[in-house]
Each structure stands twice: as structure tokens, then as C-alpha cells.
Amino acid sequence: MGKITFLNPEFFWLFLLIPIAIAWLFWKKNQQSATLKMSSIKGFKGSNSLIVRLKPMLNVIRLLALSSLIIAMARPRTVDISSQTKTTRGVDIVMAIDVSGSMLAKDLKPNRMEALKRVAADFVEERPNDRIGLVVYASEAYTKTPVTSDKAVVLENIKSIKYDNVLQDGTGIGMGLATAVNRLKDSKAKSKVIILLTDGVNNAGFIEPETAADIAKQYGIKVYTIGIGTNGMAEFPYAVAPNGQFLFQMMKVEIDEQLLKNIARKTDGKYFRATSNSKLAEIYNSINKLETSEIQELKFYDYDEKFRPFVWLAGLLLLVEIGLRNTVYRSFI
DSSP states (O other): TTTTTEEEEEGGGGGHHHHHHHHHHHGGGGGGSOOOOOOOOOOOOOOOHHHTTTTHHHHHHHHHHHHOOOOHHHHHEEEEEEEEEEEEEEEEEEEEEESSGGOOOOSSOOHHHHHHHHHHHHHHHOOOEEEEEEESSSOOOOOEEHHHHHHHHHHHHHHHHHSSSOSSSOOOOOHHHHHHHHTTOOOOOOOSEEEESSOOOOOOSSSSSHHHHHHHHHHHEEEEEEEOSSSEEEEEEEEEEEOEEEEEEEEOOOHHHHHHHHHHHHTTEEEEEESHHHHHHHHHHHHHHSOOOOOEEEEEEEEEEOHHHHHHHHHHHHHHHHHHHHHTTOOOO
16 A cells, blocks of 8 residues: 555545444434334244344445445555656766876875775766766876766776876876866867866976966866865875885975966866865865756656546445345335
8 A cells, every 4th residue: 555645635534424424323223123112022032133133234334335435536546657867958077187196195095096086986976967087197198088978987997097107207287187178178068177186286298287277268168176185294105115115205295276276266166175085075075066967857657546446346335235225124114
């Protein structure tokens, strides 16, 4: 009964008449049969047959028929709901991620790069209706994942991000931003967004960050910038040991926050500073809320009416009652 709904549940108020009907039948039970008053019945043999004892069942049958009619009028039915969603105004997003050696710093746990990968993966999973791409950069930049709706590909490529010397070490913020702009400039989405993350100062590449920001502005691309790193000192890698392991030492954290603020302001975006794992997660949650997609949901309802069995049951009970009253319990008075 958990899946059954009622179209006209107000008819259930009629069940309040059932106790009244029972009280009325009990009060009138002695008037429903003809009576004959005699001074003595000693000369008559008493009858206690089954048919006589079952005569009150006629009233029970009538009340059950009435109950079935009330349920039928309430229109019980089951419903099967299917839905389809359609993205009518999607968002195209490119995440430009700094993969320079400084991203191995341990001020975020276990390091900046691994902390970012976890948060970025969560962000992708929460954007099922948008297209997302990945750009990685150090002194140079390249597209790791073109803008796509295949989230499995994006998540796999996020997982594979690492510092591997494929790109010459350095921080080319302008290179990363320009490459991301190139992936979005021809997009037809209603909103085009770049999430640019870095932990340093622009010191490499042949494209100035301000120039890349101007190009993004020209194409209507909004840039959210994130500076990742604690305030003060952090453990940075400074050399590689003979066994291939990185050696770390405490160094001052340097982030060109003014540059990142200028890029965000010029493109109508916003600048954030991630000084911890939790703060980084909060930043991506904030961006997730700022950039929403308009979803159209279509629901289809398939109703299966269940009132007919109750109507048939009420009719059958009434026929049984009428038949018994006019045969077995028929009275000539």
C-alpha cells in the first residue's frame, strides 16, 4: 500500500458514518423483524439454528459494501514516475593547474598537488551537466584534456597529474591562461569559465598574464584565480637525493596575489587564497555555487487506477445481501 495514492482522499471522511450506521442498526435491530406478543411460549420449541444466528451478517455485508464504495470514490491508484533532464544553459569550464616543482610543497597535506587533485575531482563530480577541460602548465603549458562532457576521462586525467619534468620547471601563468583561453574561445556555451591555480610568481613563458587576461575578456571568459599556499614559511623541494627522493627545506611562500587579483577583476571573476586543505575545498565549493547550470527536468506520470476492484466488491456484496434478504431471510410481513 506504500505506493498507492488517492486522488480524492476527502471521501474518507465518509467513514465517520460507519459508527453512526452501526449504532442505528443496533438500535433498530428489534424492529427489523415482525414480532408477536404472547403470554407464554411454553408450548413452542425454541429454535437456535445457524441461519438464525447468521442473520446479523446481512448488516455486516452492507457495511462492507459501503466501505468498498467509499474507498472506490477516493480513487486509489499507483503512479510510475519517469524523468528526463536536459541542460538548456550549460557551462564550459577549463581548469588551468600549475604543475611546477613548488606544487610539491608540504604546507597542504600531503602536498599542494595531491590536495588539489582531490578537491578538483570532487568539483568535477558535482558538475554532471557541464563540459570540463584540463590545462597544465609550468614554464610552458599544454592541454591535458580538451573540453568534454566525459567526466570519466577528466577524472582519470586529474588522477594522473604529477610533477614529471615533462615541462621545464618555472611558473608561466600567462602561458597557462592563454592555453586555457584557446580551449574556450570558440565555445557556444552560455558561460565560459577558467579556474586558474598557481602557487608562485610569473617567471617564465613568453605571454604576459595581463595580455592573456585581455584576450579572455575579449572572448567573454570569466577567470577565477586561486593562490595556493600558507602565509609565511613552508617546506619546499630544493634538490633531488641520489636515491631519487626530493629534499625539502623551509622557504618563504611567495605568491603574486596582486597579479591574480588583477586577472580576476579584469575578467569579472574572483580571487581566492587557499592556505589549507579545508580552505581549498571551500573555494571550489564557492565557485561551484557561483557558476550554475540551468536544467530542465521533464517528468512523466503513468497512473494505474485501482478503484474498479472495490466497485466490483461493493456490487457483489450488495447482490449477496439482496439475494439473502429475498430468499433465506425473506419475510412475508
